[in-house]
Amino acid sequence: MANKNYYEFKPHNVGRWIIWGLFAAVLLVAPMLFRSSLAHTMLSQMGIAIIVCLSYNMLLGQGGMLSFGHAVYSGMGSFLAVHTLNLVTKGQWPIPVSLIPIVGGLSAAFFAVLFGYVTTKKAATPFAMITLGIGELVWASSLMFPEFFGGEGGISTNRVTGPKPLGITFGPQIQLYYLIAVYTFICTGLMFAFTRTPLGRIINAVRDNPERVEFVGYDTQKVRYIVFIIAAFFAGISGGLATLNFEIVTSEVVSGPRSGAYLLFTFLGGATFFFGPIIGGILMVLAFVLLSELTKAWLLYLGLVFLFMVMYAPGGIASLIMMNFRVAAFGRLKELWVSYLALAVTALIVLLGAAAMIEMVYHLQLNAALGPKLKFLGAELDAKGVNSWFGAAFVMLTGIGLFEVARRHFSRQWGEIQEFIEKEMKRRETL
Amino acid sequence: QKGETVRIAFMDPLSGPFANVGQNQLKSWQYVADRFSNKNAAGVKFEVVGFDNKGSPQESLNTLKAAIDQGFRYVTQGNGSGAAWAILDAVNKHNERNPGKEVVYLNYAAVDPAMTNAAEKPGTPECSFWHFRLDADTSMKMEALTSFMKDQPKVKAVYLLNQNYSHGQQVAKYFKDAIARKRPDVKIAGEDLHPIGQVKDFAPYVAKIKQSGADSVLTGNWGQDLTLLVKAMNDAGLKIPLYTYYAGVTGTPTALAGGGDSEVYVVAYGHSNHKGELGEMGQEFLKKFNDDYYTFATYNGIQLLSAAMAKAKSTNPVAVAKAMEGLSVKSFAGEVQMRASDHQLQQPMFITKWQKAKPGEYSVEKTGYTFVPIKQLDPYVSSTPTSCQMKRPG
Amino acid sequence: MEFFTISLLNGISYGLLLFMLSSGLTLIFSMMGVLNFAHASFYMLGAYFAYSTTRLVGFWPALFIAPLLVGLLGAMFEKYALRRVHKFGHVPELLITFGLSFIILEMVQLIWGTSSADYRVPSELGGPLFTLFGTQFPLYRGFMMLVAVLMLIAIWLLLTRTRIGLVIQAALTHPDTVEALGHNVPRVFMLVFGGGAALAGLAGVIGGNAFVTEPGMAATVGSVIFVVVVVGGMGSLAGAFVASLGIGIIQTFAVGVDASLMGAVGMFGINITPESFGFALWKLKISQIAPILPYMFLVLILIFRPKGLLGTREG
Amino acid sequence: MTAALELKDLRKSFGKTEIIRGCSLAVNAGERIAVIGPNGAGKSTLFNLISGRFAPSSGEVLLNGHRIDGKKPFEINRLGLSRSFQITNIFPKLSVFENLRCGVLWSLGYKYTFLKFLADLDDANERAEQLLQMIRLHKKRDVLAINLTYAEQRALEVGITIAGGANVILLDEPTAGMSREETRRFIELIKEVTVGKTLLTVEHDMGVVFGLADKIAVVVYGEIIAFDTPENVRANQRVQEAYLGSSVADAQAGH
Amino acid sequence: MLKIENLHAYYGKGHVLHGVEFEVGQGEIVALLGRNGSGRSTTAKAIMGMVENTGSITWKGQPIQGRKPYEIAHLGIGYVPENRDIFPKITVHQNLMLGQKSSKQVGRWSFDDMYTMFPRLKERQHTEAGVLSGGEQQMLTLCRTLMGDPELIIIDEPTEGLAPKIVELVGEYLKTLKAKGVSVLLIEQKLTIAMAISDRALVMGHGSIVFNGTPDTLRADAYIRKEWLEV
Ligand SMILES: Nc1ncnc2c1ncn2[C@@H]1O[C@H](COP(=O)(O)OP(=O)(O)OP(=O)(O)O)[C@@H](O)[C@H]1O
Ligand SMILES: Nc1ncnc2c1ncn2[C@@H]1O[C@H](COP(=O)(O)OP(=O)(O)OP(=O)(O)O)[C@@H](O)[C@H]1O
């Protein structure tokens, strides 16, 4: 078949090489740009979160399976990994530390073979509810069986053990980071490759129309089951990496809120695009580690972000990016810069005013005894003073006004560009 | 040393469902630090900064990293043994891998005895040189409580109702041990472990207790699992004494008061009606924060730290940690000593009873109820042996 | 006999409580297909609103005002947020309620503080209703059961005497067509969501003082109410009712059963010792897992009868 | 010679109502059969029984002599029987090409594999491209199926149906919703793509029926009341009463 | 009764109708013909307020443009959508119930009328509408709208998928509607029955009306038929 008369993804596609090259480069240099030890653990956690969110999206985005219990698999991966690592420490099992995540992956896959059989018998709501039930059961048992789960204290371990090839002990965070980075790169690559395989395509078809899939020769249950196991495998790898990173595993890793976080952030990143969960994973770590450090009101902000994102960008951040890519592809992104700038600045002003007020309220509620004064972005606010409230309200209202002006302008511009693109596409089609 | 500022990183849930407790305790630490800054044996200034670990062990590790990055050398935590062990384990590893940058961990409320004993299995908690517990652990409290109960002739058949996780399992186990030693005639009328936080209605348990013929109930439950139990007992008209660990925690008194009169005993290292300095502090705290001051371990913690710093003539964590070993200071309730062998503070214990506050008594959470001490037990009573083999640096 | 009677009573009253908690969710979930994760948050709001209004005007007016307020909030949420995401499908609908639950939780903590609120049972409802074998049956529990039954009747009338249920079910697949037939679909959706929220609010008014009014109260009832709705069968009010009672009774009796797997195999002469593999599992008593039995039901029911006990459809 | 498809006293009840009441039919390989009958007679149900969407209450279905009743749809498909749907049933969020490729994969033996790249499956890609040409959608190759016009979706529906290379094809009202002109073109297309295959089509448009079919089966109230050549069926008195015998039908057929 | 002037309609940015004008009088059957995609369904949706539109639509002298679909329905316009939008999860009878605007409404038609018209529906009245055969669903949509007792009924391709005999029946029935004073706007593309029963025929092409006259003139107008309809 020498002369294919159709265009297809070729493994040697230049664009792809560039993108994957960039991805590798980012993984490589990130720890050199952010050097504090907190930054290094955060980067490590981001890698872990990226893998697990991507694996979650195999279910949600690619398979249309809404799971409320994905943490069961990443968590079981963690637990088995920690037990294995402790056996390694005792000298009973000669497994290099760098392969522990694979152990996590395999054990998660094992549990997926077990639980997944009943879970994937159903799709849609029954599927979601079975995962919820199994998730709750595993979580409840995790506290009841200290023999395996280590009780409240969990199980700790030491990743510095076994042979040390090239003097790599994985003691220093940076060494571990690079191990995680390698895993992140490979797993991302594998999961991307998966989307290009027959099974990867059929699972999309199962998502869209399971009934028809049965009539082209596939057993939908089996398709879901296999994908479920593969997703669990990658989740387990991330669990194993988390074991190495935190060196302790407690029952929270299988908890319902953890599963919920996967869902939330995968969606926020964008479930309809392959790279969406990567953004989601990064945001997850940022939100939990940084945002919560910055402000007591972080849960409120998180809730609001979700509310607005779901309402105005239900495709997640990835869809926003892709929309602009499309505009760029038609060469019209340049015109939007000013509008974007205006939007960003005015939105920032609104945020500033609103955040100042939120912070003052929180201050009044939580820290009133420390005096009415609080620091907000370097400025001093007086939570009991009319001036601060007036000022904040004023800033916010002006912001809202300006934002609205900018927004109207932008949406007109945007609409016009979309119209242009539609026309242009029609025109090209007829060529 | 004198005039230096000692910064302590406080890590406990400051948001989410357990925020109430964490925030109260952060305020307690800050209040005590403020009060004794420069007015202490070492003449240092204390500053306590809150980090929100959301009650999660893994998040605790992040906050610990953040704190260490920001130069904190003292951390304190108390809510939840899970987070406690995560922090301790991470502190151990940090200190081992970063000599010269050691961190000391003051545990003010996590009471899993495993943290001051030898490890049962690799990977489970064990004692550490960097860990100092200011509270009394589960086994010590049980010693105190059983010492009180053995003198109660009414107590003949006890029902054990606990949450099915390490703390609840330990409470049951230590009770059975201790009571067999002290009052072999006391029967265990029944025993139940229930999943933590899952029971919405305790009436079935109350029915079971009633059927068992128990004359008292012992529970390590906390939060909703405790208040709902008390309410259910009240509702069913089961008027038998309830021996508890955690009836005094933020929010629980309010909920208890809503349920009407019931006979509840608490074992703790303090109570709500201390006189003298601590009493004053309670009033001042109430005025300032509109909240109760009950984490007295903060008081002992600051006393202990400053005394150790004075003794070591340094604020270096290693030196201070060494100085704290075996150190005795005066607490709000007499002399207390940080036992060198396992870093467990040896202190007096109190049995208190929940009842309507008489004039002059402290109204807990403005409920009109209070915890009155009915028995004080000297430190030796509640002291328990340790299997810890402390590994000291250097 | 004594234990049996009391347990049965406890089981029924617990079951009715579950029904009270989940009736609003049944309404919303089964009719609109929205997995409302903020349902428990509305329950909490009901309790806090009742707490505040009780202090102002007393319990009885609060019994009406608080659910009304919650219903209003629910309706507004439907109108300004949920409605917009309806067209994007179920997952966004679910996530927006997730977001809402965060916001409500934070708001509650801001307004009423992070500790529990001192919301008590009114004195005229305190005390026992009757005493049986020396065990009191509290009056307030009786009141709770009464309200739960009233709720059941009210929803049942709403569903059978009006066509709201039909309109909504039809609108789930073809909203435009329903509207073209002359039904104000958006308003019906708003009413149903508001109504569901108000029911949760009412449950909060009554559950808040029977139990504890605190910011954590939403999380504690969060997932079990889903179990009730799903086990009963989506789209079936009667199913939810049966499931509530069933779960209530079984769970209550399970607490009294101290049998374990170890005992069971022991009868066949197999001896399980602490050294046996999985000893922790073998020695687990049924009473120890009683409170998580609902989740097991959930899984089993969905596997063997995905429509739920009395349901008519799967999703 | 065994029939390509044979029904033996097939019956199906939903609840108390018996919808299919003893259908027997033998279709020889390569024949084109039109199935007609009043609305609700059970034509689609018959297709559902044959293709495994429902299991029959009693009776047998034989495909090339093998029993297939009670088997799952995917098993039946693997044995070489494929069907289309009355209400368009495609993969809306996949491109036209992907839709077809999904239809092709199993028959070429790729099963559940995730160890090969789709791009490297030259035979599958080749076949999907061919199909694109056959159903005249090559210009819409990378358009999402949901964005196709109705007629194009119908064509895709048929495309997916024939993609797996099944020998027995069932089409349920393939031209529903199409204009006259489109219908005509579409029938040509169907004839073209089903050369040498056994075809069963449900149709209400008599023009199509008489233009396409070698034989006509008339289903009335769950029974096959006639199975014969178009001329004989048209002449059949019972068929006239039950189904034809109206000006509309005459107008269509005579067209 | 219904008067449409200069109607433009849009799907988002797609401009589909370009100044459509026509009228439907009391008791008149008007056929709206045209090729696929010419905009007939869009016209119907615009009248019902289901797509964005500009221009003027008056109903009994009262402008109804910009009203919500349910308000328009209450004013007496009934709409039978294409694609058989039956409500699959509820029973046939319940589908008909939803056609009524309130449970107390009494109109020209009762359930029994519907069931006599299509006995098939009576047999199936307690089954879920989703399992009905294609043709049965088509009957149901028609009946459902009639239950709302409209004065004007807009029917979008009612004969699709119906057996020839039933098609004839529907034609007959539309005539009885007319006899009861109901106006009909019949959207069709198969000319057979439309030409047989309608008083007037409109032909639509590329979003505007290109022919407006009696069926006989249309039959005679070869150009229009060739250019804008298919033969
Ligand atoms: N799952 C089911 N449950 C109950 N009744 C059903 C079910 N499926 C089909 N029916 C009934 O069986 C009868 C035959 O339906 P079928 O769809 O086979 O008709 P058809 O011959 O294809 O008609 P049409 O030409 O109108 O499409 C109908 O009356 C329908 O209501
Ligand atoms: N929801 C929609 N979004 C965008 N464009 C649409 C939509 N519906 C229809 N169109 C476009 O509007 C034009 C007119 O469509 P309309 O449905 O009114 O045609 P029609 O005459 O009813 O044809 P048909 O025989 O297909 O029913 C077509 O070009 C179609 O592509």
Ligand SMILES: CC(C)C[C@H](N)C(=O)O
């Ligand atoms: C999981 C739910 C949000 C899904 C929905 N009930 C369905 O039928 O698919």
Ligand SMILES: [Mg+2]
């Ligand atoms: Mg059919």
Ligand SMILES: [Mg+2]
């Ligand atoms: Mg149309």
